[in-house]
Amino acid sequence: AQSVTQLGSHVSVSEGALVLLRCNYSSSVPPYLFWYVQYPNQGLQLLLKYTSAATLVKGINGFEAEFKKSETSFHLTKPSAHMSDAAEYFCAVTGSGTYKYIFGTGTRLKVLA
Amino acid sequence: DVKVTQSSRYLVKRTGEKVFLECVQDMDHENMFWYRQDPGLGLRLIYFSYDVKMKEKGDIPEGYSVSREKKERFSLILESASTNQTSMYLCASSFLAPGNTIYFGEGSWLTVV
Numbered sequence: 001a002q003s004v005t006q007l008g009s010h011v012s013v014s015e016g017a018l019v020l021l022r023c024n025y026s027s028s029v030p031p032y033l034f035w036y037v038q039y040p041n042q043g044l045q046l047l048l049k050y051t052s053a054a055t056l057v058k059g060i061n062g063f064e065a066e067f068k069k070s071e072t073s074f075h076l077t078k079p080s081a082h083m084s085d086a087a088e089y090f091c092a093v094t095g096s097g098t099y100k101y102i103f104g105t106g107t108r109l110k111v112l113a
Numbered sequence: 114d115v116k117v118t119q120s121s122r123y124l125v126k127r128t129g130e131k132v133f134l135e136c137v138q139d140m141d142h143e144n145m146f147w148y149r150q151d152p153g154l155g156l157r158l159i160y161f162s163y164d165v166k167m168k169e170k171g172d173i174p175e176g177y178s179v180s181r182e183k184k185e186r187f188s189l190i191l192e193s194a195s196t197n198q199t200s201m202y203l204c205a206s207s208f209l210a211p212g213n214t215i216y217f218g219e220g221s222w223l224t225v226v
Contacts, residue, residue, distance in 0.1 A: 009153065032212035043117070043203055043217035044156075051212045090155065096211045099144055099163055100171070105155035 002027045002093050006104035014112045019063075019078040021107045023091030026072065033074045034092040034101070035065055044090060050074060061085070086111045115140045117218040119204050125224045132191040134221050136204030142216075143209035145187035147171075147179060150201040150220070159202075162187055163209060194225045 007022040025031055032051050036044040048059025055067045061084075065076045074091060091104040120135035138145065144163050148156040158171030160179040168179050176198060180188045187206075191198055201222055207215040 034214070036217075041220070043219045044205075045217070046214050049212075049214060092215075094211060098211070099161055099169070099209075100158060101146070101205075101207075101215050103148075103156040105153060 002029075002031070002095060002098070002100070002102045004091050004093050004102055004104040006089075006091050006107050008107055009105065010108050010110065012110040012112055013081045015083055016080050019076070019081045019085065019109065021076040021089050021091075021109065023065075023074045023076065023104060024072055025074060025091070025093045027093055027095050029095040029097060031093050031095050033065075033067060034094075035059065035063070035074075035076050036090045036092060036103075037061075038088045038090065038106075040087075047076070047089075081109075081111045083111050083113065085109060115206075115216045117204055117206055117216050119202075119218040119221045121221050122219060123222045123224075125226060126191075126194050128195060128225055130191075130194050130225075132194050132223065132225075134189040134191075134202055134204075134223070136187045136189070136206075136218055137185050138187075138204075138206040138216070139185065140206065140216070141184065142206035143184075144207045144213075144215075145181065146205040146207075146215065147177075147187065147189045148203040148205065149173065150203055156203065159189065191223075194223075196225050199223060199225045 035047040204218040
């Protein structure tokens with residue numbers, strides 16, 4: 001079975017500050033992990049994904065995430081927040097032998113001027 | 114660019130009505146999915162399909178059915194709409210192999226009155 005936990009349903013950061021959004025996963029098979037972003041009234045857009053190559057994954061808009069097997073984590077970071085980063089972010093997991101993608105409950109990021 | 118198109122962005126239906134939500138993808142993806150998104154609950158899988166005429170129940174299939182007569186089209190059907198089905202519905206698609214990116218449509222906001 002697989003699951004995803006996103007710590008913090010709401011996160012606020014100042015413009016220019018570090019963004020850190022937390023994701024922990026549980027998987028009985030080697031996982032594939034994803035971060036998606038959702039802007040208001042839109043669908044989800046892929047930010048980045050981990051598929052067992054490099055553990056540090058770089059995505060769009062300056063975001064990156066590090067896969068840490070020992071901590072079962074896949075936290076999303078960005079060195080300097082921009083106002084346009086305000087959105088909801090979802091972590092997701094899937095794996096071999098399943099068609100299902102399991103999503104977390106989401107973290108809404110607010111960027112303060 | 115991958116395109117997943119949901120036919121209706123906003124719908125208002127009456128309790129007891131039969132509701133059809135249509136989704137079309139243009140990337141020849143084998144997998145198609147219907148998710149429901151509610152605040153604080155994230156995305157929950159209703160049904161998915163890995164081939165024409167094939168379907169599998171997700172986590173919350175009660176009150177819903179689906180149809181996949183052509184590879185590019187996946188329909189979600191609410192046989193008798195109820196107010197607790199008021200929600201955002203997201204269609205998605207992906208290639209069959211594990212770890213592939215799942216692509217989303219813009220979403221359909223359904224209000225049942």
